[in-house]
Amino acid sequence: MGRVLGAFAYGLWLWVSPPMQASDHEWLVRVGLERQAMGKEIFVQSIGGAFRWVDIETGRTLAESPPNRLWRVAADAQRLLAEPADPAATQRFTPTLLPLSVRRLRAEPVGDALMAVGSERTRLKPFRGAMEWQPLPQHNGKLLTINWVRLDDYLKAVLPVEIPPRFHPEALKAQAVAARSFTFRRLNRHRDRGYDLCDSEHCQLYGGVQAEHPATNRAVEATAGEVLWYNGRVFEALYCGNCGGHTAPNEQVGVGTIPLPPLRGVLDWDEQAGRYYCDGAPNPRWSLTLSQDELQRAFPTVGRPKSLQVLERAISGHVVRLVLEGDRATLEIQGALFRQRLGTTRIKSLLFTVEPDGNGWRITGRGSGHGTGLCQWGAQGRALAGQDYHTILQAYYPDTVIERLTSKEAEPRREGHRGSIEREGGAQDTSRALPNSE
Ligand SMILES: [Zn+2]
Numbered sequence: 145m146g147r148v149l150g151a152f153a154y155g156l157w158l159w160v161s162p163p164m165q166a167s168d169h170e171w172l173v174r175v176g177l178e179r180q181a182m183g184k185e186i187f188v189q190s191i192g193g194a195f196r197w198v199d200i201e202t203g204r205t206l207a208e209s210p211p212n213r214l215w216r217v218a219a220d221a222q223r224l225l226a227e228p229a230d231p232a233a234t235q236r237f238t239p240t241l242l243p244l245s246v247r248r249l250r251a252e253p254v255g256d257a258l259m260a261v262g263s264e265r266t267r268l269k270p271f272r273g274a275m276e277w278q279p280l281p282q283h284n285g286k287l288l289t290i291n292w293v294r295l296d297d298y299l300k301a302v303l304p305v306e307i308p309p310r311f312h313p314e315a316l317k318a319q320a321v322a323a324r325s326f327t328f329r330r331l332n333r334h335r336d337r338g339y340d341l342c343d344s345e346h347c348q349l350y351g352g353v354q355a356e357h358p359a360t361n362r363a364v365e366a367t368a369g370e371v372l373w374y375n376g377r378v379f380e381a382l383y384c385g386n387c388g389g390h391t392a393p394n395e396q397v398g399v400g401t402i403p404l405p406p407l408r409g410v411l412d413w414d415e416q417a418g419r420y421y422c423d424g425a426p427n428p429r430w431s432l433t434l435s436q437d438e439l440q441r442a443f444p445t446v447g448r449p450k451s452l453q454v455l456e457r458a459i460s461g462h463v464v465r466l467v468l469e470g471d472r473a474t475l476e477i478q479g480a481l482f483r484q485r486l487g488t489t490r491i492k493s494l495l496f497t498v499e500p501d502g503n504g505w506r507i508t509g510r511g512s513g514h515g516t517g518l519c520q521w522g523a524q525g526r527a528l529a530g531q532d533y534h535t536i537l538q539a540y541y542p543d544t545v546i547e548r549l550t551s552k553e554a555e556p557r558r559e560g561h562r563g564s565i566e567r568e569g570g571a572q573d574t575s576r577a578l579p580n581s582e
């Protein structure tokens with residue numbers, strides 16, 4: 145209690161923390177900063193404004209920190225400890241209040257302040273939203289930082305990774321709505337660990353404010369809270385780099401096993417221009433030669449490969465199944481597995497042909513990525529042809545509607561993605577189809 149009185153003496157105050165909830169279209173995402181801020185000690189400071197230390201269990205503000213003051217957070221037995229990283233500063237600043245030691249601790253920015261965190265005092269990265277710490281009992285005193293961030297602020301940080309920010313604003317808006325819908329459907333992917341998504345490639349690379357770009361930020365703001373709905377639920381709007389001319393039915397290209405009605409495949413053809421909308425992609429066609437050795441390494445059970453043929457194609461032309469005959473066995477291979485074993489950067493898409501070529505096989509293909517859902521280069525082509533983002537989304541996801549998230553949608557979030565597509569990597573592909581450096 146002496147500490148609390150001390151707080152008053154130093155101009156600090158107690159207050160009940162407002163519950164971490166936002167208005168209807170401001171869903172909060174809990175991102176486990178596994179890459180950026182996990183370790184035995186975490187460093188934190190705010191930029192551009194103050195922040196408050198809040199005891200989550202009681203909701204009390206324990207202290208308010210001025211901007212740019214560096215703090216250290218560590219686990220002490222079963223409690224959390226926060227103290228100024230520079231001990232000299234402690235003497236000058238509210239000595240009776242520090243260190244803070246509680247079970248669950250949150251740092252909440254005041255106003256528009258950003259929270260910079262990192263596991264080394266020199267490597268802090270700024271993030272929007274609040275920070276929370278939890279000890280990882282199985283990790284010997286290690287702490288994990290959880291970033292509570294508005295869904296749209298999360299999107300601002302991940303969108304430039306998904307699509308080149310130089311794309312047409314309507315293409316960026318279409319991508320923002322698709323990514324928001326897809327992200328929403330995966331919000332409890334790491335529920336067992338106490339957060340929604342991680343910050344690594346497993347969920348989606350998330351680098352905070354530094355990853356943002358003004359053009360993609362504008363697309364997020366222009367479509368604030370908008371998602372695609374199908375059959376009364378938010379739709380998991382998958383997308384690919386370049387469909388190659390016709391998008392593919394999701395289950396036939398290995399994206400889940402349940403056929404999703406809006407993802408039956410659409411012709412990406414511009415009638416007026418007489419070409420595919422995605423023809424503007426930098427490398428629409430690709431080819432390579434697979435040697436017997438390479439194929440044998442990928443599928444060793446067949447022995448020495450003798451023949452490779454396409455067995456089945458989707459309506460879009462994407463390869464569904466191949467047959468590989470070797471001197472020891474004959475194997476039927478799903479197209480997606482074939483691509484995965486040989487490398488998704490080598491076999492860029494499933495839209496390819498196979499021809500014998502000396503002792504190997506010539507693979508000639510079009511497009512990039514899994515080929516289902518919104519085609520990013522097609523969206524760009526459509527936007528350049530004058531289509532707005534509503535028209536673009538209707539083209540790639542027929543029978544869906546665009547509406548804002550509402551509180552009703554709390555249910556699917558808790559229910560999780562049972563029955564929905566569960567795969568590693570993002571909506572797009574494990575290999576990025578569209579490097580920003582292009
Ligand atoms: Zn993850």
Ligand SMILES: [Zn+2]
Pocket residue numbers: 386387388389390391412421422519521522
């Ligand atoms: Zn396309």
